[in-house]
Amino acid sequence: MINLDKIDPEKTFICGCDVTLKDILDVLDEGITDLEIIKRLTRVGMGFCQGRYCIVTAAQVISAKTGKDMKEIKLPTSRIPIKPVKIKVIANE
Amino acid sequence: MRLTEHPILNFQERRGKKVTIYFEGQPIEAYEGETIVMALHAAGIRVLAHTFQKDRPRGLFCAIGKCASCLMTVNGIPNVRTCITLVEDGMQITKQKAKPKLPTTAKPPKWKDPEKIDADIVIIGGGPAGLMAAIYASDAGAKVALLDENPMLGGQLVKQTHKFFGKREQFAGVRGVKIADILEEEVKKRENIKVFLETSAIALLQEDDTKLVVGVRKNKELVEFRGKAVIVATGAMERMIPFENNDLPGIYGAGAIQTLMNTYGVKPGDRVLIIGAGNVGLILAYQLIQAGVEVKAIVEALPKIGGYFVHAAKVRRLGVPILTRHTILRAEGKEKVERAIVAQIDENWKPIPGTEKVFEVDVIALAVGLRPSIELLHQVGCQIKYAPELGGHVVIRDKRLETTIKGIFVAGDSAGIEEATTAMLEGKIAGIAAALSAGIASPEWLKEIEKAQKELDEFRSGPFGRKVLKGLEKVVVE
Amino acid sequence: MSEVTIIGGGITGVALAYELAKRGYEVTVLERRFIGSGSTFRCGTGIRQQFGDEANIQVMKRSVELWKKYSEDFGFPFTQSGYLFLLYSEEEIEDFKNNIKLQNKFGVPTRLITPEEAKEIVPLLNIEDVLAASWNPTDGKADPFKATMAFAREAKELGAKIYEYTEVKDIVVENGEIKGVKTNKGFFSTGTVVNATNAWAKLINAMAEVPITIPIEPYKHQAIITQPMKSGQINPMVISFKHRDAYLTQTAHGGIVGGVGLEEHGYDLTPTYEFLKEVTKQFIQIIPALKDLRILRVWAGFYAKTPDSNPAIGRINEIDEYYIVAGFSGHGFMMAPVVAEGVADLITKGKTNLPFWWYDPYRFERGELRSKAIQMG
Numbered sequence: 001m002i003n004l005d006k007i008d009p010e011k012t013f014i015c016g017c018d019v020t021l022k023d024i025l026d027v028l029d030e031g032i033t034d035l036e037i038i039k040r041l042t043r044v045g046m047g048f049c050q051g052r053y054c055i056v057t058a059a060q061v062i063s064a065k066t067g068k069d070m071k072e073i074k075l076p077t078s079r080i081p082i083k084p085v086k087i088k089v090i091a092n093e
Numbered sequence: 094m095r096l097t098e099h100p101i102l103n104f105q106e107r108r109g110k111k112v113t114i115y116f117e118g119q120p121i122e123a124y125e126g127e128t129i130v131m132a133l134h135a136a137g138i139r140v141l142a143h144t145f146q147k148d149r150p151r152g153l154f155c156a157i158g159k160c161a162s163c164l165m166t167v168n169g170i171p172n173v174r175t176c177i178t179l180v181e182d183g184m185q186i187t188k189q190k191a192k193p194k195l196p197t198t199a200k201p202p203k204w205k206d207p208e209k210i211d212a213d214i215v216i217i218g219g220g221p222a223g224l225m226a227a228i229y230a231s232d233a234g235a236k237v238a239l240l241d242e243n244p245m246l247g248g249q250l251v252k253q254t255h256k257f258f259g260k261r262e263q264f265a266g267v268r269g270v271k272i273a274d275i276l277e278e279e280v281k282k283r284e285n286i287k288v289f290l291e292t293s294a295i296a297l298l299q300e301d302d303t304k305l306v307v308g309v310r311k312n313k314e315l316v317e318f319r320g321k322a323v324i325v326a327t328g329a330m331e332r333m334i335p336f337e338n339n340d341l342p343g344i345y346g347a348g349a350i351q352t353l354m355n356t357y358g359v360k361p362g363d364r365v366l367i368i369g370a371g372n373v374g375l376i377l378a379y380q381l382i383q384a385g386v387e388v389k390a391i392v393e394a395l396p397k398i399g400g401y402f403v404h405a406a407k408v409r410r411l412g413v414p415i416l417t418r419h420t421i422l423r424a425e426g427k428e429k430v431e432r433a434i435v436a437q438i439d440e441n442w443k444p445i446p447g448t449e450k451v452f453e454v455d456v457i458a459l460a461v462g463l464r465p466s467i468e469l470l471h472q473v474g475c476q477i478k479y480a481p482e483l484g485g486h487v488v489i490r491d492k493r494l495e496t497t498i499k500g501i502f503v504a505g506d507s508a509g510i511e512e513a514t515t516a517m518l519e520g521k522i523a524g525i526a527a528a529l530s531a532g533i534a535s536p537e538w539l540k541e542i543e544k545a546q547k548e549l550d551e552f553r554s555g556p557f558g559r560k561v562l563k564g565l566e567k568v569v570v571e
Numbered sequence: 572m573s574e575v576t577i578i579g580g581g582i583t584g585v586a587l588a589y590e591l592a593k594r595g596y597e598v599t600v601l602e603r604r605f606i607g608s609g610s611t612f613r614c615g616t617g618i619r620q621q622f623g624d625e626a627n628i629q630v631m632k633r634s635v636e637l638w639k640k641y642s643e644d645f646g647f648p649f650t651q652s653g654y655l656f657l658l659y660s661e662e663e664i665e666d667f668k669n670n671i672k673l674q675n676k677f678g679v680p681t682r683l684i685t686p687e688e689a690k691e692i693v694p695l696l697n698i699e700d701v702l703a704a705s706w707n708p709t710d711g712k713a714d715p716f717k718a719t720m721a722f723a724r725e726a727k728e729l730g731a732k733i734y735e736y737t738e739v740k741d742i743v744v745e746n747g748e749i750k751g752v753k754t755n756k757g758f759f760s761t762g763t764v765v766n767a768t769n770a771w772a773k774l775i776n777a778m779a780e781v782p783i784t785i786p787i788e789p790y791k792h793q794a795i796i797t798q799p800m801k802s803g804q805i806n807p808m809v810i811s812f813k814h815r816d817a818y819l820t821q822t823a824h825g826g827i828v829g830g831v832g833l834e835e836h837g838y839d840l841t842p843t844y845e846f847l848k849e850v851t852k853q854f855i856q857i858i859p860a861l862k863d864l865r866i867l868r869v870w871a872g873f874y875a876k877t878p879d880s881n882p883a884i885g886r887i888n889e890i891d892e893y894y895i896v897a898g899f900s901g902h903g904f905m906m907a908p909v910v911a912e913g914v915a916d917l918i919t920k921g922k923t924n925l926p927f928w929w930y931d932p933y934r935f936e937r938g939e940l941r942s943k944a945i946q947m948g
């Protein structure tokens with residue numbers, strides 16, 4: 001459970017990459033409730049932590065706002081490389 | 094600020110050679126063996142960067158290389174995770190102010206094939222689960238490669254200064270740090286275990302009958318590890334919760350605070366508010382007090398304390414109020430935390446107007462739970478299921494901890510949030526089971542598996558095991 | 572009862588739903604997962620008119636006009652930042668000279684430029700072995716997420732119904748007439764079906780028992796995205812056939828998106844280490860400075876390929892109101908607005924002014940393959 005009341009959504013961060021609670025709520029207000037799509041429209045989970053911290057928080061916000069059970073919200077698949085890796089490293093320069 | 098006196102730890106003795114690093118050109122004292130962010134924190138530097146879009150300050154958060162909150166430019170290389178990168182004499186460290194601009198004169202690099210390591214079993218993660226897996230897999234006859242992205246072995250154990258509960262076989266009464274030392278010694282004794290530190294696994298892949306783990310050592314070398322079986326023991330990561338200004342420097346995961354004070358002897362701050370009264374929050378409170386830090390209060394959203402009674406009693410005795418049915422609404426401060434505003438909540442978790450309290454603190458510790466680190470397992474295609482009792486999304490596995498992909502095993506917190514004691518037992522089971530699946534261990538080892546399974550059952554039969562068992566019911570298959 | 576039922580909620584399906592709803596039709600879109608989940612959300616964002624045949628050039632010229640219009644009307648990012656083809660041999664130059672002539676004939680302002688001029692456009696380029704480049708500044712790119720969701724939103728506003736997580740399992744045809752479709756969420760009665768499932772098109776065709784052969788096969792294609800860098804460093808889509816059909820560009824957010832041609836037949840979508848290495852190897856030859864960027868993610872999607880790399884678009888005469896709109900290879904995102912406009916005209920008026928005859932679904936059966944459409948990746 002999380003609390004979303006009495007907090008300013010514009011100053012509440014869901015993701016370290018500047019994605020706010022408001023960004024998520026705005027998309028939800030358009031009637032879009034799929035984490036996969038919210039991710040792509042707000043960029044939550046698409047930055048440097050590769051979603052480790054933010055994606056579940058985003059899922060909890062969706063759950064709290066739509067009443068969708070957490071077990072119904074599928075996490076986007078992790079992709080290689082699971083840590084950002086420099087192109088030079090792959091080339092073994 | 095560095096801790097000089099501590100009732101349990103002697104940092105004077107543990108600190109390495111003194112070196113000098115440079116932050117924005119200013120010299121800073123550091124010690125070999127510590128990570129960059131620890132040295133910066135000791136020198137009072139908490140703001141490590143500003144975000145590109147909104148120019149928000151960024152500080153340490155997880156201290157285990159997972160959250161990307163500590164990215165800085167080190168010796169001209171941008172985006173270095175400074176919480177898992179060790180200091181070196183003369184290092185130049187600067188804040189990242191903007192997205193990088195690339196040079197127009199760069200030359201194409203020469204392509205080289207990566208180093209290749211062959212083993213029977215590749216183990217990812219050197220916490221209690223991974224270490225025990227390595228020891229038992231090796232004893233069962235397997236050649237083991239063990240990698241961990243932190244600069245030291247032990248995982249979460251290296252930060253636990255308190256004595257553990259449980260049974261004697263699982264080191265009850267021994268402090269976590271000491272357990273890490275013992276396990277490390279055991280690993281070192283075995284010649285068929287090769288340890289690779291500062292090595293991140295970035296991919297887990299299947300090549301016919303072999304498993305391939307692609308690793309990156311020290312941020313610069315690609316290493317390919319191949320084995321017949323893989324054990325994923327990557328531990329857990331801390332949860333975040335939404336509140337105003339929850340991204341301010343000074344808001345740390347509980348684990349990061351432990352790393353600061355218990356591993357590196359750096360004082361996390363002067364006045365702390367802890368969010369979450371589970372075992373982690375409670376233990377953190379008395380560890381902070383041990384280190385001479387004031388704990389203003391522990392805030393807990395549930396109507397009752399989640400952690401063990403003994404821990405709660407100890408914290409109360411030390412005079413720390415535990416506010417149940419409260420939550421944090423807001424952190425305030427310019428570049429870092431200066432105060433926190435909390436409020437009482439009703440049964441529906443809604444804040445009750447007029448109940449706000451202000452705490453003048455410079456650190457807010459988040460101990461609101463951990464979730465299993467399943468990225469590699471998810472990426473390789475293991476089946477995932479949501480089991481809140483185990484901390485969230487976990488992999489489906491059998492009683493020997495083999496996942497839905499043959500030859501890929503899981504153990505410890507990455508299989509479900511529990512304790513070091515259970516992580517060690519699971520590590521043992523997975524280590525032997527992997528050696529069996531690789532066709533190396535003799536069938537007698539089955540007895541050792543059964544023994545460990547029985548010990549696990551006993552351990553989980555207590556009141557705190559009930560929740561875990563409920564979670565396991567959902568994800569353990571025949 | 573819906574007049575038209577579109578199977579597939581990729582950009583083709585939702586853009587067509589918009590065009591039909593605008594023409595006053597009752598439309599339903601059925602999508603197996605979520606909107607865009609097929610190939611659309613996995614694409615490389617590129618939009619170009621640099622093709623080698625008259626039909627595709629004309630069609631794409633109209634598409635770019637529509638991209639411009641809809642991006643303004645609906646408010647999603649589309650920029651005309653150009654396509655830059657790097658040429659490394661005299662043969663390649665000859666080919667491109669012919670293409671350019673054709674493109675110019677239809678008003679697409681492509682020209683051949685020197686390596687130095689190319690480096691002015693993308694200062695990060697390694698022009699060491701480059702002999703010339705084909706440059707059209709009016710090509711561009713768009714945000715696939717925002718664009719697709721905008722078409723979906725506008726379609727819904729005009730009354731179209733979009734059902735997600737609704738998988739078509741069968742198509743009921745009686746005496747050559749469509750009655751409806753069976754899905755995991757129940758039966759949808761309809762008189763007209765549009766197969767806009769691209770990589771899955773052959774499966775839907777089989778459900779309707781389409782009596783002709785329309786060879787559309789799925790091929791896995793992978794792409795990468797890097798950490799963001801300062802904007803404006805690689806504005807156009809940069810293409811090099813020499814480097815395994817590589818394409819790459821910078822997104823609005825600053826990351827580099829792109830891929831190389833390393834395809835695999837079938838429905839598997841697992842990203843591979845082999846690709847990660849190959850894309851790295853090729854990209855650092857084209858733009859060496861990329862070596863200092865970090866790769867955030869590799870993913871895979873489908874090119875739905877036909878033998879001539881041109882889509883199959885048209886009415887299937889043997890079934891009363893069945894249309895196929897699929898097989899877009901590596902260029903279905905860019906074509907979506909014009910395809911939607913053309914197919915909406917086909918459905919509502921029985922004809923379109925665009926040279927869609929080029930995409931005639933009967934051409935395979937007749938053995939009249941077109942010249943291969945230019946494709947990268």
Ligand SMILES: Cc1cc2nc3c(=O)[nH]c(=O)nc-3n(C[C@H](O)[C@H](O)[C@H](O)COP(=O)(O)OP(=O)(O)OC[C@H]3O[C@@H](n4cnc5c(N)ncnc54)[C@H](O)[C@@H]3O)c2cc1C
Nearest residue numbers: 218220221222241242248249294327328505506512513514
């Ligand atoms: C405050 C606190 C108090 C605790 N007190 C107790 C107690 O009293 N008794 C008890 O039994 N338990 C206690 N625990 C729990 C215990 O510490 C953990 O359950 C245990 O450490 C889990 O072990 P693990 O091996 O699964 O994971 P970890 O110890 O977390 O180790 C995982 C390791 O994997 C590495 N890793 C992760 N990802 C990668 C990657 N991609 N590549 C390479 N390496 C990677 C990490 O660097 C890490 O070293 C406590 C925990 C906390 C936070």
Ligand SMILES: Cc1cc2nc3c(=O)[nH]c(=O)nc-3n(C[C@H](O)[C@H](O)[C@H](O)COP(=O)(O)OP(=O)(O)OC[C@H]3O[C@@H](n4cnc5c(N)ncnc54)[C@H](O)[C@@H]3O)c2cc1C
Nearest residue numbers: 579581582583603609610611614615617739872903904905
């Ligand atoms: C790596 C990569 C890079 C690319 N780069 C570019 C580029 O730069 N420019 C460009 O123009 N194109 C590019 N493409 C191609 C482009 O992505 C596709 O051509 C385009 O997205 C096709 O759109 P669509 O709507 O026709 O198909 P899709 O987006 O695939 O939509 C088809 C939909 O049908 C659904 N479906 C399937 N079966 C059923 C069923 N039984 N019931 C209900 N629904 C079903 C699927 O779930 C899917 O969502 C690229 C493709 C890839 C893979």
Ligand code: FES
Nearest residue numbers: 156159160161176
């Ligand atoms: S990654 Fe370094 S603080 Fe989290």
